[in-house]
Structure formats: C-alpha cells, structure tokens
Amino acid sequence: MLQLQAIRENRDRLEIALKKRNIDATQIFENVVQLDEKRRATQSELDNTLAESNRLSKEIGELFKSGRAQDANVLKEKTSGLKEESKRLGEELNTTAEELQNLLYQIPNIPHDLVPAGNSENDNEEIFKEGTVPTLSAEAIPHWELAKKYDIIDFELGVKITGAGFPVYKGKGARLQRALIAYFLDKNTEAGYTEMQVPLLVNEASGYGTGQLPDKEGQMYHVGADDLYLIPTAEVPVTNIFRDVILNESDFPICYTGYTPCFRREAGSYGAHVRGLNRLHQFDKVEIVRVEHPSKSYEALDGMVEHVKTILRELKLPYRILRLCGGDLGFTAALTYDFEVFSTAQDRWLEISSVSNFEAYQANRLKLRFKDENGKNNLAHTLNGSSLALPRVLAGILENYQTPEGIKIPEVLVPYCGFDIIN
Template sequence: MLQIAFVRENQEKVITALAKRNMDAKALVEEVVQLDENRRSIQAEMDNALSESNKLSKDIGDLMKNGEKSKAEILKLKNVSLKEKSKAAADKLEAITQDLTQKMYLLPNLPADIVPVGKTPEENLNVFESGEIPKLHEGALPHWELIKKYDIVDFELGTKITAPGFPVYKGKGAKLQRALISYFLDKNTDAGYLEYQVPHLVNEASAYGTGQLPDKEGQMYHDSKDNLYLIPTAEVPVTNIFRDVIINESELPILCTGYTPCFRREAGSWGAHVRGLNRLHQFDKVEIVRIEHPDKSYQALDGMVAHVKEILDELKLPYRVLRLCGGDMGFASALTYDFEVFSTAQDRWLEISSVSNFETFQANRLKLRFRDKDGKNQLAHTLNGSSLALPRVLAGILENYQTPNGIVIPEVLRKYTGFDTIN
C-alpha cells in the first residue's frame, strides 16, 4: 500500500506514475486526499476535546479538594458534554479511517522509473536472451502428447478426483517433479536462503499484507467457513512471517525460500496456449523472498535475476528475460523481470518465473520495519521471485529434451531422479 503522506504531498506524481499502468487515478487520488483531510480534521477535533476534558478533570479534582463542590458540579456537566463530543468524533474517525484504508487498497504500486511504457505483454522489453533453441527430430511432440505417450502425467485422473486443472503426476513424472523441487531448494539454500515449510492456507490479514486482496480476490480459492485462503504462491505465507515485526538493521538482508503447492482459479480459456501444463489450478513452485534495506533492494533484485539465470543455465534451457511494461506488471510490484523458456515443440515462449521488487508497498501493509542505526523505525523493502514454477519448466524439459527414443533428463537433475531418460 502506498503511504498516505506521500500521496497527499505528491498527488500529480502519483497520478502520472499510475498512468504508466494505464490507470486514470485522478479521481481516486483526489478522493483519498479528501478523505485524509477529513480524517485529520476529525482527529484534531477529537484530540482537542480529549485535551480539554483532561484539563477539566484536573480542575474538578482541585475544586473538590478545596471544598468548592458547586463549581465542580458545573464543570462536571461541561465535561460530560466534552466526552460525548469526543465519543462522537471517535466514531466518525473510525468510519472514515476504514473508508480511507479501503480506498488506499485500490491504489497499485508506483512503477519504477525504468519500467517501460506499454499496455500489453507484446510491449515488454527483452533485456537478455541465452541458450540455443534445439532442432528437434521430425515428428516431435508438444508436452501434452509426450505425457500421454510415456504415461507420466494424468489429466483425466485429476479431473476425476477433483476437476480440470488438477493433474496427477506418476512414475517418472512424479520423480522428475520431486527432483526439480529438491534441485531448486538446494540451489537456493546454497545461495544463502533459509528454507521454510509454511501453511498452504492463510488468513485474510496475510492476503491483504502481500497485496493479493482485494486485487485478486476472485482468483483465490476461499474457505468461507473459516475465512481462509488457499495460497496462490509461497510468497504470501513466507513474507507474512515478518508481518508486524521490527527488525534490527544489522539483521538485513533476510533471505527465505520455500516450496509449496499453489492454487489459482484461473480464468477459463481455450487453445494450445492453455493446454497440458501451460495453465493449471494447482501447481508446484519454489519461491525466494528477500527483506532488504531500501538502499540495497535494487542491487538485491539484480542478484535474484542472476540466481534464476544460473538455474536455467544449468538446466540448459533456452530462455529470455523481459522487463515488464507498466500495463503488464503485477498490482504490488514496482519493477518485475519475467523469465520465459522457449518451447521448441510449441514454437513459443513460456513464462516460468517472475522476479519483483515491491519497495515499501508490501511492507507498509505488513507494518514490516527495521530499526536503523539512529534508532528510528523505517519501512523495509520486500522482493520475491519464482525459483522456479514447475509446470512450464517441466513442459520445457519434456519438449526440448525429447528424442526419437525418449526424453533425456538434464544432467544436473540426474542425481535427484536416479535415471537418465524417460522412455
């Protein structure tokens, strides 16, 4: 969430910055500023009434000590009126504060200066590309045909058990999934990330804390009885470990990683771009999260990008890195880099990771602060990235490593799988 003082003091800057997201924020910003002015006016009214009431209480006590009961009774009546006035102001303050908070939740993060202008994914900026696109044999298949051929993922069984979009991995398919998870976690912990196992459901405060609510409410699976949400990514529970926490500056940076299944109620659509593993309601992902000093967060973002590059280099998959344009960025992000693997069999790029800096946007919602060397509390910066999302990585491996005799396992994964090929 943006800081209200910043919005109030930089209205035009906020409106201009959000225009890069293709959002006309003028009316909302003006409403937020007006609500804040009203809130501060009511706060001052309540504070004055309380201050005068406290002074009267002292005067009443002095009068009673001096035996001037009649004068004290007059002041008591006046004090009752002041307390009623203060109570009415407090009720108004609570209502307007709630209204202001809900309006502030609707304002997305401001894009960083280097975010390119654009409305669609086609306008994202390609900043890096690596790896050779393999030349496949005649008759090469897309992954949704390969998984049937080698019987390693069963979509029909998942539909029977649950619904479409909930696949069942089996045999070497299940082992390859487990191998990828172990490999990703080992790479992350070797790089200094502390591994966490976290709940797969979160409460409403956690979902608001990282920006999933109210922005993505319709995309999250919700248990209305207990008011809990199935997580769309490990970012939510891992980052919320630090909600309402004050960290000493000497503890920064904090590096976390975790594996979880992820649940998303994706909008229904048809075509090859959503077939097979391309879009699922439940999928596995390994996440990295960093809590950083504001002065060092963009250096940390570069480090996270380099870390994901190293993983893809070891997997020997052709990939590219995109700097997302304003119209394609997530609600909470200030700057996002997407990683895409090239699927030779599908002849297209598949997104397999997003690495983002949220600056203080999440920290302000989370009340995540650090105590600097002068003893002052400041909002930290939060960052997160997929390291990596499994379905499309698996699709890329199946398609790019296929041969007429089977699917070759990337060398870096063989110590985890215990086999070299799927055939």
C-alpha cells in the same frame, strides 16, 4: 501501499508515473487527500474534546474537595455531553480512517523509471536471450500428448478427483517433479537462502500484507468457515513472517526460500495455450524472498535475476528475459523481470518465473521497518521471485528433451531422479 506523505508531497510526480500503468490517478489522489484532511481535522477535534473533558474532570474533583458539590454537578452534566461527543468523533474517526485505508489499497505501486510504457504483454521488452532451441523430429508432440504416451501425468484422472487444472503425476513423472523441487531448493540454499516450510493457508491480514487482497481476491480459494485463504504463492506466508517486525540494519540481507503447492482460481480460457501444464489451479513452486535495505534492493534484484539464469543454464533450456511494461506489471511491483522458456513442440514461449522488487510498497502494508544508525524507523524493501515454478519448466523439459527413444532427463537432474530417460 503508497505512503500518505509521499502522495501529499509528490502528488504530481506520482500521477505522471502511474500513467505508465495506464491509470489516471488524479481523482483517487484527490479523494485520498480530502479523506486525510478530514481524518486529521476529526482527530484534532477529538483531541480537543478529550482535553476539555479531562480538564473539567480535574475541576470537578477540586470542587467536590472544596465542598462545592452543586457547582461540581453542573460541570458533570457538561462532561457527560463531552463524552457523548467524544464517542461520536471516535466513531467518525474510525470510519474515515477505514475509508482512507481502503482507498489506499486500491492504488498500485509506482513503476520504476526502467519500466517501459505499454498496454499489454505485447509491449514487454526482451532484454536477454540465451540457449539453443533444439531441432526436433517431425514426430515431436506437445507435453500433454507426451504425458499420455509415457503415462507420467494424468489430466483426466485429476478432473475425476477434483476438476480441470488439478493433474495427477505418476511414476517417473512424479519422480521428476520431486527431483525438480529438490534441485531448486538445493540451488537456492547453496546461494545463501535459508529454507523455510510455511503454512499453505493464510489469514486475511497476510493476504492484505503482501497485496493479494483486495486486488486478487477473486483468484484465491477461500475457506469461508475459518476465513482463511489457500496461498497463491509461497511469497505470501514467507513475506508475512516479517509483518509488524522492526529489524536492525545489521539484519540485512534476509534471504529465504520455500517450496509450496500453490492454488489459483483464475479461470483462463480455452485453447492450446492453456492446455496441459500451461495453466493450472494447483501447481508446485519454489520461491525466493528477500528483505533488503532500500539502498541495496536493486542490486539484490539483479542478483536474483543472475541466480535464476544459472538454474536455466544448468537445465540447458533456451530462455529469454522480459522487462514488463506498465500495462503488464503486477499490482504491487515496482519492477519485474519475467523469464520464459521456449517450448519447441508448442512453438511458443512459456513464462516460468517472475522476479520483482516491491520497494517499500509491501513493507508499508506489513509495517516492516528497520532502525537506522540514528535510531529512526524506516520501511524496508521486499523482493521475491519464482525459482522456479514447476509446471512450465516441466513442460519445457518434456518437449525440448523428447527423442524417438524417449524423453531424456537433463544431466543435472539425473542424480535427483535416479534415471536418465523416460520411455
């Protein structure tokens, strides 16, 4: 969430920056300023009314002490009116503050200067590419056909049990899935991230804290009876560990990792680009989250990008990195790098990770602050990244490692799997 002071003091600059997202923020900023002025005026009026009421209460006490009960009762009638006025002003203040807060929730983060202008994913910038795309035989098939051929993932059984987008992993498919999770977690903890096991359900405050609410409310599964949400990513519960927390500068950097199933209602469309593991309603993901000093957050972002690179190098998957344009940038992010693996069998790139710096946007929602050397409270910076999302990594392994003899297992995963081929 943007800070009110920043909007008031740098309104023109922020309006220009949001044009990268193809957003004209002129009117919404005007509404924010007007509501803030109304809130301030109401607060001032309420403060004056309460002060007058307190002054009269003291005067009434003195009048009673001096035996002037009749004069005191006259003033009591006046204080009764002031109490009614205070109540009205308090309710008006709460309503205005809520309207202002809801309006601020509708404004996305300000893009970093490195974010290119653009309307869609077609305008994202490729900034890095590595790895050799394997040459497959003419009989090579996509992962959903491989899954059926080797009986390792059953999509139809998932439809029977739950519905589309909820696959059942079987035998070596389940073992490979578990191996990837363990491998990702080991890589992350070796890099200094502390492993966390967190709830899969969060309350509304947590959803608002990281920005999934109200922006992605329609994409989240909601348990109405308990007013809880199934998490779309481990970012939500892990980052909310720091909601309403004041840190010390010496606490930085804070680095956490966690594995969770993730749940997303996004319907998607039909066609090969969403078949099989390409888009699911339930999937596994290992996440990395960092809380950083503002002066170190972009250095940390670069480090997270390099960390994901090492994992993909060890898996020997061809990949590229994109810098997202303004039109494709997530609502809460200031700068995002997407990793994509090339699927040879599908002849297309598959997104497998997003690594983002949110700067102070989430921290302002979370009230996540730190005390500087002068004892002043400042907003921290938050970052997160997929390290990694499993479905499309698994799809890339199945498709790129297929041979006439079966699907070979990446060498680095063999100790985790206990086998080197699926046949």
